[in-house]
């Protein structure tokens with residue numbers, strides 16, 4: 624049976640704007656995330672998608688509303704942004720090991736675990752490289768490994784492939800699919816790519832124009848584990864078409 628990880632109720636967020644006005648970024652968001660679910664958010668620019676992720680990551684406070692956790696205690700979370708935000712004075716392996724060291728895990732053990740992640744993301748040989756010498760795709764692989772090494776119960780991905788070229792982006796979403804199929808942690812991912820959402824997600828949430836709220840959602844019912852070849856099937860094309868129509872209808 625499906626188990627709830629968290630429940631967002633009536634969540635709104637306002638920012639102070641010019642002339643003493645307020646800018647309503649989010650309005651009355653209600654959302655349950657199931658334990659082990661991969662959910663994607665798609666919506667217009669400025670509709671509050673990043674704001675919602677930042678609230679869930681505890682970087683921002685909501686103006687009103689609640690987030691309740693099924694376990695009745697805070698859960699472990701990690702967030703990855705469009706920009707990898709690697710520490711430039713740390714090497715690849717040091718960046719990946721950092722969250723464990725912050726948790727107090729001895730350096731030698733943190734580096735051992737980071738080495739396993741270097742292998743999972745295919746960056747063997749680049750362990751001691753500096754972030755400025757990595758391609759955009761490599762840097763994002765490191766950022767994702769740095770998040771996943773923490774074994775977060777909730778992984779928040781804010782357009783993690785948005786700054787990459789189309790081919791690298793496709794490759795990265797296939798790699799993310801493979802990694803996620805092994806760990807099945809709960810993911811909430813913002814993306815602007817319909818095909819990425821359909822390949823990865825169990826459910827796609829469609830945001831309307833600001834103030835952001837969920838105007839529609841689509842269950843993606845392809846079997847797991849999913850194979851990237853799914854993208855070549857007629858069912859995949861039909862689903863992307865359906866989602867595109869849903870987005871266009873709701874964000875006119």
Ligand SMILES: Nc1ncnc2c1ncn2[C@@H]1O[C@H](COP(=O)(O)OP(=O)(O)OP(=O)(O)O)[C@@H](O)[C@H]1O
Nearest residue numbers: 638639646648667668669670671672673674675833
């Ligand atoms: N710290 C802030 N202070 C003031 N306004 C903010 C702040 N953060 C976001 N906003 C405003 O809130 C609205 C929602 O922004 P947000 O970045 O959440 O949208 P988004 O849907 O993620 O956009 P995009 O798809 O372009 O990344 C925007 O109008 C933005 O200018």
